[in-house]
Amino acid sequence: MQYSKQKLSEEKVFKDPVHRYIHVRDQVIWDLIGTKEFQRLRRIKQLGTTYLTFHGAEHSRFNHSLGVYEIIRRIVDDVFEGRPEWNDDERLLSLCAALLHDLGHGPFSHSFEKVFHLDHEHFTQQIILGDTEVNGVLMKVHKSFPKKVAEVIAKTYENKLVVSLISSQIDADRMDYLQRDAYFTGVSYGHFDMERILRVMRPREDQVVIKYSGMHAVEDYIMSRYQMYWQIYFHPVTRSAEVILTKILHRAKDLYHTGYKFKHEPIHFYSLFKEQVTLEDYLKLDEAVIMFYFQIWQEEEDPILRDLSERFMNRNLFKYAEFDPAKEYKKHSELEALFKKAGIDPEYYLVVDSSSDLPYDFYRPGEEEERLPIHLLMKNQELRELSRESDVVDSISGKRRTDHKLYYPADLLFDDSTKRNTKKQIRSILELS
Amino acid sequence: MQYSKQKLSEEKVFKDPVHRYIHVRDQVIWDLIGTKEFQRLRRIKQLGTTYLTFHGAEHSRFNHSLGVYEIIRRIVDDVFEGRPEWNDDERLLSLCAALLHDLGHGPFSHSFEKVFHLDHEHFTQQIILGDTEVNGVLMKVHKSFPKKVAEVIAKTYENKLVVSLISSQIDADRMDYLQRDAYFTGVSYGHFDMERILRVMRPREDQVVIKYSGMHAVEDYIMSRYQMYWQIYFHPVTRSAEVILTKILHRAKDLYHTGYKFKHEPIHFYSLFKEQVTLEDYLKLDEAVIMFYFQIWQEEEDPILRDLSERFMNRNLFKYAEFDPAKEYKKHSELEALFKKAGIDPEYYLVVDSSSDLPYDFYRPGEEEERLPIHLLMKNQELRELSRESDVVDSISGKRRTDHKLYYPADLLFDDSTKRNTKKQIRSILELS
């Protein structure tokens, strides 16, 4: 039998706390889950450093990837199947793209991408198209299949309906992570009636649309997303851990380029430092490897690398203050000067971090990132953009919210054994008592 | 103010998915949580290799330790406070013992203890009594305080009521882990009405007893425990991962003692191999460190170490068959011989694993491990042992259940490129088709 049609002799199920069970019938999906590139996602946390704020948030990207797959499976098997607008030949492609959409994520992606100029989407493409077990499985479907999967994930696939299932303002990715992250952190945000949303999804030529009767469930989803961003994803304590993490990588890279001699050779980092990371190098990176180095860097000679590593390992984080970069640049300069005077390198210890989110937007052609709006399918079969029907969504639509904070090591500033007066001045500016 | 009485200016809360919130008012508790030895528990999974079977089970011992603390806090503050049988001076001691009871756990404790002859309870004592941040905090309470905390955890403390809060057949430890492990795996076992149980707990001279009106809630708890053991903790797939893990450690140790030259020096393992692990060595061990070595051992020369490491990292586990050691020892010898003939070392690839549990027991003096029974407080103020009142508990009381399985690498046995006939014979004995 054709590999793409092969079913397991008995359905396999994964017990999942969010979707109860994840069901696998397709041999292709089963084989993909078994590849080492996919298993690697078990060693990368879904929410990076968030576990230092919400201790339950220790779940991996493996978890989330199965969840996205399951949502798509329910849509295509329970809702779309048999509808004229849906081409069932796209079923397996949709399932594979769902399962593999985050495959290129590395450990603590955000910080690594920033410091080492990586791009996880680039690696997702490479893993799917390169010499990997995943590619081997996909090739067995058809030699053109890996390319198609890669295109869906890159949003360049011609059938935009399939693309919008995986990536849009109401896609399976978001629906899974909002619920999953809420479940593992334990917060009460993040609940919305996904079952209802799935039931009112309808395939259209170039997008998934939502029957009008499901508008309130979608409003609830948009509000969940909004709350999760500001309550969980941009939590200032998480950002503090992220700041420290970024500065550790930064410091290690700087030391390398200035010829510093590490006690224990950071062999896994060399290609990162040189910014010449091959696929093979990349696939060896996971959080265990990174944490291993942070562990041993606690014993490095360099005081900054050592201190920052200790902070991260022992959760001795930076404190923060509100900061307005537009108005307070002078204050910032002043603080920089005082930090230097106090012997605390502001490059590593006085950090402005900004978070910004656009909770929902309609289509604005020509904008940097053109966002596909959510369309409601009205009773008369017309489509209406969501924010035109929903007051609540309209109220937050297109409104970017940004938050700036200034991070600093309060413990050092209160250590009066040296530079007492300078530190007192700093504390006074930061209004620390 | 006396350190032991110091309260935080504002109560701190941790969002917890199991208990909703974990509340901290005591400065001592806050300081203990901040120590690096306690933070280290974030890097050790509560359920070891279980995440390879139940993908949600990625939660750490840090999580669980906070949970046990919170349960004890509710008991002593909401239920026991003010009762004549309860001495409020034991409050802080109980809280500290609850928080720290698992402090000595290392990565994948079970396997490590077996192969390297360690004892996590020994290290818990060492961390509390030795030169650590935890000890520093406890000493600030009183110089005799660390010893008391250690004694409660070791069950040697004179006030047996305090001991029984932390370690008994219905202690805060079990109540937390059953619920927590159920939550993270997503299974429906593990639910019982803890709030009810807490409300009917009463302090007695040497133990916690349960008001008779709460008997059914306790029955439910005992049944939860029973189901969790056999459905989750002893799941045969988890045990397969555990078998492989143990064999990796075993192989590495053997190689070391035979002078094998590792490509990458396993410096963190040397003291383990020599079975001379200092507290300092031990505290550097966490799962990241171990996984780092498993990662690089995938590139070792030794084919067994390499193969087993790859299996663990990529979740390519052993299959299993039922096995009765008492009756099937001959079959086992035969298989051993055939494995050798097929070039598959039975020492590493043909493994009998046994799990055994005693779900509840009344007191049997003189038994190896004397277990304190659960006592019900009857209306007439007499105490009655639980299994005398509950049919359900009586039915499983004292009945040890044991399960034996034989683990083997099915993939190798189906690889007919070599030793075809021998493998066929093996498969026939194992009834593989």
Added chain:
Amino acid sequence: MQYSKQKLSEEKVFKDPVHRYIHVRDQVIWDLIGTKEFQRLRRIKQLGTTYLTFHGAEHSRFNHSLGVYEIIRRIVDDVFEGRPEWNDDERLLSLCAALLHDLGHGPFSHSFEKVFHLDHEHFTQQIILGDTEVNGVLMKVHKSFPKKVAEVIAKTYENKLVVSLISSQIDADRMDYLQRDAYFTGVSYGHFDMERILRVMRPREDQVVIKYSGMHAVEDYIMSRYQMYWQIYFHPVTRSAEVILTKILHRAKDLYHTGYKFKHEPIHFYSLFKEQVTLEDYLKLDEAVIMFYFQIWQEEEDPILRDLSERFMNRNLFKYAEFDPAKEYKKHSELEALFKKAGIDPEYYLVVDSSSDLPYDFYRPGEEEERLPIHLLMKNQELRELSRESDVVDSISGKRRTDHKLYYPADLLFDDSTKRNTKKQIRSILELS
């Protein structure tokens, strides 16, 4: 198109707190739900007087009937469909029998059946077969269809597989009510993994069997049932309300037969008093009607009817004591005599109530009620009776548990305005202080 095959143009859903959604596609089911006999179930509480103990238990039999239907729908559509042992022609029959299985229940069935010698199963048959809207819908399927539905519910239908779906020791009825009653009362018992049980159900010639791998989920279900019976269904306070209710009906009937002149004619009760209840009479009975009479009986001349009605309406219930009928018959006679002496009619105010349950049983031919055991489907395709595989189930299997209580009006016994000494004696015997 044939009526039995007609589908609604768009699936209808009912939001259900237990099963999330109840899905209806079949026109027949939709039409049955709309009949007045089925809507009448909204006016009959699922748990009778239990709401006087657990205030959340106000849900109706309408609720539960939809739930049983939904479970059967999932079994036949998601699990059985396409299996050779399952005849899809039985699908609609199974759904209808599920939906209608409780149709003949009246208000407070238990008490009414006892006092007026009714049988709700008899009325279920009558409603299905008589001149009703329900019968009209079923006849449209086929003129033999009502009879088939009635037979399935009466367990006389020839295809025993269908019968066992609706009525067995692990049927859809029990699975719904355990979960539903747990949900509405808010207790933590009553949880079991129904989704798992459904997935491992397999059709066999004359019964539903359970794949061995689901044994633990079934154990959990049996234990849930056990706990729900003793914690909820037989709660002594609920039984007190039941006792009073029975005595009200009893008194009204006695008064009627002694020619008592009611202030307000109890026209709805006449056929009950005469024990000549037609289908038409019966269908007019619901809890509103009964409660209406209890309301006005609070103003009756007869002091006993008035008092008991007031007690029920205002939840002024009887207290209770443990009672052993075998050993304490003398005490009972003594109390009776004293009650009479105190002017409190023991016929109505000194009541022994017994509850008894057999949590699970294997097949015992010749027993009064032959119970079909639960069979496990072993890997070798053999069937094994559950209690032979499960220790836990074995422990409670076939063990009938009975509880006797003596109910009395504590308030009257403490009213010392009359018969002071006699009441003191009574209180002394009942050990009231």
Added chain:
Amino acid sequence: MQYSKQKLSEEKVFKDPVHRYIHVRDQVIWDLIGTKEFQRLRRIKQLGTTYLTFHGAEHSRFNHSLGVYEIIRRIVDDVFEGRPEWNDDERLLSLCAALLHDLGHGPFSHSFEKVFHLDHEHFTQQIILGDTEVNGVLMKVHKSFPKKVAEVIAKTYENKLVVSLISSQIDADRMDYLQRDAYFTGVSYGHFDMERILRVMRPREDQVVIKYSGMHAVEDYIMSRYQMYWQIYFHPVTRSAEVILTKILHRAKDLYHTGYKFKHEPIHFYSLFKEQVTLEDYLKLDEAVIMFYFQIWQEEEDPILRDLSERFMNRNLFKYAEFDPAKEYKKHSELEALFKKAGIDPEYYLVVDSSSDLPYDFYRPGEEEERLPIHLLMKNQELRELSRESDVVDSISGKRRTDHKLYYPADLLFDDSTKRNTKKQIRSILELS
């Protein structure tokens, strides 16, 4: 001991599905729950006719009243106690007002108030101040106590802090019903982090304020409220049942005033018809009584009363269409004329129903109903009105949303046995096919 200080010898608990347990220690509260006026709330549904749309919504006002009490108990005992701004003498008053705030509700309040010009708040006052068991209990506290309780509920009590606990835009009443109604209907709206909100509530001189750090939890609560109104409370099917109910009452009243001779004397309705309802009359009304009459009115001579009663009892509701009273008055007149021509009385069968809600508002002096805004307590101890800090709340603040619908009996309009052409015209205007 003073009655107001008396504690039960053992705390009583009610199992509650929303708050887990409801705890009662005060003798006064226990006695109030036992009064017949309070027990009467068991016979009045919290959500009136909503159970005809969401079948789970069968819970009573008794349920909700206990819930509001429990929330206030947690606020005053766990959060406010000991704070200088809180006077603990107001504790019992707050608890009593919470428990009794809905005491005057009758069956299907909304419709009854409209047709018979009643006011449930008036009866709440009467029950508390009149000759009732409730008044008897409150008098035992102090002879001025009933008046105080009544004032708190009427919002005229001088301590506005106490008033705002019970009645404000974020009071215990709303927090309970949103969660409770969500639980019983089973919808996923209605969740917000109440535990968090309670923890950040702070007493101020004349109101409860919310610490700034809890703003997002409050946003979530406001959005929950918004969704619950439009998804549950104003559901068009529920409104259809409400329309029919109102029209039944209307018809019965009209018949009475035109001298119609009822088959069965509606004695409970006479005082309603005359609009001279005494407290004694009122307390006899509950849903059972009303439903009893609807039951027997199905056999009345008058075809309209009979038909409407049948519709309500058997859930044969009106259909609806969108309607804009401002623009479509002509269409309405036209329909009225056609209905008359078709022999369908438009007074009872062509009904415009409007729902309107203001989700949140800041203070607008001079407005009809002045609403107290929610104030945030900023870090600098200033108060800021919520909508000034929250974009989301600002977006819906002060925006009244109104919905109009036109209800009609689709079944009659499709009955072509009479007036075929007129009905066809009507259907054409209503766009029914």
